[in-house]
Amino acid sequence: MSEAEERQHALLSPSSAWTWITCKASTAAQLGQPDDSSEYADEGTAAHELAKWCLDAGNDATAYIGRIITVGEREFEVDDEMAGFVQTYVDGVRERVEAYKLAGATVEMFVEQRLSIEHITGEKGAKGTSDCVLIACFADGHTEICVIDLKYGRGVAVDATNNYQGLMYAAAAVEEHSDFYSFRTVLIVIHQPRLSEKPSEWSLPIADLVDFVEKTAKPAAEQAMLYVESVDFAPLALSDFNPGEKQCKFCKAKAVCPALAAHVEETISMDFDQIPLSTLGDAVHMLDNDRLGVIYESLDLIDGWMKAVRGRIEVELLAGNAVPGVKLVAGRKGARKWSSTDEAETLLKSMRLKQDEMYTFKVISPTQAEKLLAKESPRRWKKVEALVTQADGKPSVAPEHDKRPALVIEPAVDEFEVVAAEDDGGDLV
Structure with missing residues (x-):
């Protein structure tokens, strides 16, 4: 289920936890506001669906290249790029399961698990969907719950430490499984494969998770719902808000x-x-x-x-509502395409066009080649791998607190020597 669908079921959803915890009036302010999902958000939903297919069926993402995933009114084709990034996440989940097993634990995995958050927010029937929940039980009685989140965006890096969404999912997962397990530790993992192959992780004792719920989430939820219930007859004041970059980023208002x-x-x-x-x-x-x-x-x-x-x-x-000073105009036309590929193919064949004139072919991608060769024929894959190149990421501006190391750029040096003042160039005449 997409985050957009999740919000339809929960005013105080885990995905918007930072907003409603940090800005107590934000939930009330968003009532009745349009919630049009962006293409980027829908693409993320498509990537989550692909990840679910892989984890449920035990397949790699390349098995689904060419498949169409429909999200709302948009369609996304699984291409080599999406498959590659999603595979990074899928591999991360599988490697974590294997690491638990190598450490002697038995592991249960729950993919796209619907979890009740009613005990946290007080909102009747409210639920959230966690991308992946792992429960690892060790021989010494230690049990850890691991909540894994896939972030498909390539914008701002998301840190697992004190991540309110991760904490909400962890608290919901603990509540869901507490009848069968007694958890000691919680591990929150965030994969953002379009920014980094290595996930962000944060481990905490179960007592700290309980503190978050009792001292932070529940009081904030109670306050937010008070504003929701009173907004119709008590207008919000500026002092009720706490605007800032992070809490306003995904606020509909x-x-x-x-x-x-x-x-x-x-x-x-x-x-x-x-x-x-x-x-x-x-x-x-x-x-x-x-x-x-x-x-x-x-x-x-x-x-x-x-x-x-x-x-x-x-x-x-x-919606037909006038906004003074601006208007709608027709944008650039979309790319031309066949109304019917089959009819176009038949017509072109009737014109006796040659095969190389009618069709285009391209070599499979490195990701597809690795899928075909790496396991079955490592020696052949090694030869093919030698032909694979990967461009470095382009330099981009980031704040000083960003965890990525700073690039060292040498100042440009003038390649031309300055001509001495006393040299009048007479030798060139």
């Missing part, structure tokens, strides 16, 4: 949230207050690197808000 708009305006003002524009007469100095660094800290918040506002305006216009 951020495009029309007055608290976020005020926060963005205040943030911009504060940033530029820290950027004294030194002047001398009419001369203005261009921004230096120190000033650019100050501005960078607010770019994601501002950019996210701007995109949300643009998206909301589009929703309003498509």
